[in-house]
Amino acid sequence: MALVAVDRLSFSYPCSSPALRDVSLALEPGEVVALLGPSGSGKSTLIRALAGLVPHFHGGRFEGRVVVAGLDTRDTRPAALAGTVATVFQDPEDQVVMTIVANEVAFGLENLGVAPSEIWRRVERALDSVDALHLWGRKTTELSGGELQRVCLASALALEPRLLLLDEPTSQLDPETAMLFLAAVERLGATVVLSEHRVSRALELATRVVFVDGGRVVLDAPLGPALQWLARERPLYTKVRGSETQAPSGAVVAALRGVSFAYRQAMPVLDGVDLEVRRGEIVALEGPNGAGKTTLARIAAGLVEPQVGTVELRGRAGYLAQDPGRYLVKETAVAEVALAVNGDEQRAIAALERAGLGWAADRHPRDISSGERERLALAAVAVAEPDLLVLDEPTRGLDPERKAGLGAWLQEYAAAGRAVLLATHDRDLPAHRRIGLCVSDAQASEERSVGV
Amino acid sequence: MSPGPGAALLAAAGAAALLTDRLPAVALLAGVLLCVCLRAPSERRGVYLFGALTSGLGVLLLSPFLWSSPDGTILWTGPTIPVLGPLDVTTTELWEAGLNASRLVALGLAFAAYALLLDHDRLVAAAGIARRSALAVALATRLVPSLERDATGLAESVRGRGVHLEGARGYATLLSPLMAGSLERATNLAEAMEARGFGRSGVTRAPRPPWTLRDRFALGLAALLVLVAALWL
Numbered sequence: 001m002a003l004v005a006v007d008r009l010s011f012s013y014p015c016s017s018p019a020l021r022d023v024s025l026a027l028e029p030g031e032v033v034a035l036l037g038p039s040g041s042g043k044s045t046l047i048r049a050l051a052g053l054v055p056h057f058h059g060g061r062f063e064g065r066v067v068v069a070g071l072d073t074r075d076t077r078p079a080a081l082a083g084t085v086a087t088v089f090q091d092p093e094d095q096v097v098m099t100i101v102a103n104e105v106a107f108g109l110e111n112l113g114v115a116p117s118e119i120w121r122r123v124e125r126a127l128d129s130v131d132a133l134h135l136w137g138r139k140t141t142e143l144s145g146g147e148l149q150r151v152c153l154a155s156a157l158a159l160e161p162r163l164l165l166l167d168e169p170t171s172q173l174d175p176e177t178a179m180l181f182l183a184a185v186e187r188l189g190a191t192v193v194l195s196e197h198r199v200s201r202a203l204e205l206a207t208r209v210v211f212v213d214g215g216r217v218v219l220d221a222p223l224g225p226a227l228q229w230l231a232r233e234r235p236l237y238t239k240v241r242g243s244e245t246q247a248p249s250g251a252v253v254a255a256l257r258g259v260s261f262a263y264r265q266a267m268p269v270l271d272g273v274d275l276e277v278r279r280g281e282i283v284a285l286e287g288p289n290g291a292g293k294t295t296l297a298r299i300a301a302g303l304v305e306p307q308v309g310t311v312e313l314r315g316r317a318g319y320l321a322q323d324p325g326r327y328l329v330k331e332t333a334v335a336e337v338a339l340a341v342n343g344d345e346q347r348a349i350a351a352l353e354r355a356g357l358g359w360a361a362d363r364h365p366r367d368i369s370s371g372e373r374e375r376l377a378l379a380a381v382a383v384a385e386p387d388l389l390v391l392d393e394p395t396r397g398l399d400p401e402r403k404a405g406l407g408a409w410l411q412e413y414a415a416a417g418r419a420v421l422l423a424t425h426d427r428d429l430p431a432h433r434r435i436g437l438c439v440s441d442a443q444a445s446e447e448r449s450v451g452v
Numbered sequence: 453m454s455p456g457p458g459a460a461l462l463a464a465a466g467a468a469a470l471l472t473d474r475l476p477a478v479a480l481l482a483g484v485l486l487c488v489c490l491r492a493p494s495e496r497r498g499v500y501l502f503g504a505l506t507s508g509l510g511v512l513l514l515s516p517f518l519w520s521s522p523d524g525t526i527l528w529t530g531p532t533i534p535v536l537g538p539l540d541v542t543t544t545e546l547w548e549a550g551l552n553a554s555r556l557v558a559l560g561l562a563f564a565a566y567a568l569l570l571d572h573d574r575l576v577a578a579a580g581i582a583r584r585s586a587l588a589v590a591l592a593t594r595l596v597p598s599l600e601r602d603a604t605g606l607a608e609s610v611r612g613r614g615v616h617l618e619g620a621r622g623y624a625t626l627l628s629p630l631m632a633g634s635l636e637r638a639t640n641l642a643e644a645m646e647a648r649g650f651g652r653s654g655v656t657r658a659p660r661p662p663w664t665l666r667d668r669f670a671l672g673l674a675a676l677l678v679l680v681a682a683l684w685l
């Protein structure tokens with residue numbers, strides 16, 4: 001008997017066009033389903049429907065039926081499904097309830113009524129499975145995005161659910177931690193629905209692929225036939241992208257020398273780092289979570305002064321923060337983009353159209369999907385064409401087609417005599433140089449790469 | 453110290469500051485609480501201390517003009533304002549202003565110590581029948597640093613686009629997105645909590661360390677503090 005049965009499900013959020021249209025699925029115990037599709041196609045809504053949060057939490061127009069472990073979600077509150085179902089949402093920052101990491105992982109177990117003698121043991125095992133045991137007593141407010149994401153994943157794994165719903169669970173994880181997490185998911189033996197824009201990761205684990213577009217399921221097939229379909233219909237979902245790029249030798253636009261920075265005394269995040277970025281160049285900062293990529297990017301953009309060392313910026317820098325969709329400040333998308341060009345709406349509209357968001361010009365930035373917000377935020381920074389464009393994890397929420405578009409655009413941007421500095425875990429983006437930062441001494445060790 | 457007795461001690465300090473009429477006693481309580489707050493990391497305590505001290509200063513400066521007492525020596529006589537009456541300052545008014553300002557500072561500092569130094573998770577776990585309320589209070593307490601972080605992020609996002617915010621008016625433009633972001637965060641958090649079974653019956657608690665002798669002493673001290681303030685101060 002299927003663990004999950006979705007029967008002709010259609011759903012619209014209040015005052016919106018349908019997010020899901022006539023979706024039917026049956027998920028068997030132990031299946032690992034890669035849920036793919038473009039940004040805003042309805043993947044997150046489908047995950048919420050499987051968790052019972054749609055319609056209970058969001059309201060809206062719900063037609064059809066979703067049955068999970070014999071429970072009809074129309075008659076069962078999401079809290080009652082917890083334990084059978086565990087969900088990890090896109091934004092780890094918005095899921096954390098408790099102040100201390102171990103208590104955060106224990107929160108769900110306490111709610112489910114797990115025996116007290118069992119709780120700490122399961123917390124320990126879950127944290128260990130995502131290589132986060134060292135975070136046990138840390139404050140959740142002091143963790144980096146990637147560390148927080150690991151804690152959220154551990155919180156879900158600790159529940160040992162029969163159905164695990166993961167909405168971009170590895171978007172902020174370094175590749176090693178992401179693989180570790182996916183291995184832990186595999187060991188769990190649960191039915192897994194994994195929505196992931198880093199498709200190769202999802203496909204390594206999946207036994208079946210569901211592709212959603214415009215709220216409809218356009219593909220539901222086992223892995224083999226699904227790969228053939230993807231290669232034929234959506235080639236960017238299966239190909240490794242990126243092109244060979246020659247390192248240019250333009251003038252230096254940013255030079256950092258002997259830069260050190262510590263958020264807490266005696267714990268330097270950066271220690272004597274040198275970095276030079278030249279015009280025409282794309283430089284990628286890489287390294288595990290907590291290695292100081294974001295800090296170095298902020299220093300290069302002139303937003304943070306290093307405690308030791310010098311920063312020389314020859315030109316103007318623009319900076320796109322991690323999770324930029326959270327930091328939009330205007331009432332319409334066009335006003336948001338126009339902010340950086342003294343209210344020039346024509347330039348703003350052109351930038352929105354380049355980002356594929358021309359249709360959203362008059363929409364409130366918080367009324368569009370999270371992937372679309374990320375693109376809006378990028379347009380809002382890039383519209384002023386800064387000499388040095390600094391992007392922190394710019395591919396979060398981007399589907400492969402958008403990501404390929406971003407890569408091509410970055411190459412054009414650099415080729416026009418400007419420079420790009422990326423802080424990213426995503427090797428799908430093009431770069432002339434990749435600079436690895438490590439956690440132990442946070443010293444930059446440069447690794448020249450040939451293309452991508 | 454366990455957070456339960458710690459919270460009781462801070463609540464008792466706040467209650468004692470409200471109960472007593474003696475300015476030196478309230479000032480002493482405020483001083484002790486200030487010393488306690490200074491144990492918190494400097495980068496976190498600033499906003500709380502600023503809030504507590506400026507609101508006390510506001511009361512000290514404004515209340516002599518807004519509250520009139522016929523007693524005491526007149527130190528300054530000002531004009532008569534419609535509705536408010538004569539604007540004069542007497543020694544009694546200054547004394548009362550100092551007392552009320554000290555009370556407010558003591559309360560603000562007690563809250564600051566609660567927010568900065570206590571382990572709210574254990575406080576929630578220690579709450580017997582009112583776990584939901586305790587969790588709501590703990591989440592509300594975390595709102596201050598969350599807002600602070602969001603405000604920094606918003607300001608940085610605007611600076612990252614080459615736009616410089618100037619003066620209070622410039623920063624005021626961030627208030628609306630700050631509130632919108634805060635509401636969105638609250639909704640997302642509520643959704644995540646429901647998905648993790650919050651609100652189900654049959655909740656258990658992870659085992660916590662038992663109270664020590666110091667915790668019991670702190671509870672006794674809290675009761676004594678309120679009693680002394682009510683009866684003798």
